[in-house]
Amino acid sequence: MSISAKSFDNGARNAESTVNELNRVIAQAEELLKTLGEEGGAAAEAVRQRVVRTIGNAKVRLAEAGTRAREAGINAARVTDEYVHDNPWKSIAYGAAAGAAVALVASLLIRRD
Numbered sequence: 001m002s003i004s005a006k007s008f009d010n011g012a013r014n015a016e017s018t019v020n021e022l023n024r025v026i027a028q029a030e031e032l033l034k035t036l037g038e039e040g041g042a043a044a045e046a047v048r049q050r051v052v053r054t055i056g057n058a059k060v061r062l063a064e065a066g067t068r069a070r071e072a073g074i075n076a077a078r079v080t081d082e083y084v085h086d087n088p089w090k091s092i093a094y095g096a097a098a099g100a101a102v103a104l105v106a107s108l109l110i111r112r113d
Contacts, residue, residue, distance in 0.1 A: 022061055033048065
């Protein structure tokens with residue numbers, strides 16, 4: 001594969017880890033809000049407002065990370081399409097090799113039974 005295709009794969013993994021981290025932050029913040037419950041006082045209200053603000057920011061970042069992940073997938077598809085158009089015989093050979101490998105594994109599994 002080309003270098004650009006690999007960079008898209010890394011971008012998708014980075015976006016995925018960002019999404020996982022943001023989901024974790026949101027879950028922790030929501031748990032903190034439940035723990036605060038109906039506590040009174042200015043300090044509790046300040047914490048509550050800060051947690052709500054943090055959740056809002058995390059949800060915005062989560063949406064942005066999802067958009068970046070989708071764009072990385074679209075770009076990877078575009079790069080693959082260009083590669084296939086630029087190298088049709090190589091692409092056919094790769095597809096045939098993959099099909100042969102799947103057929104070999106399937107025949108081995110069938111014989112095993």
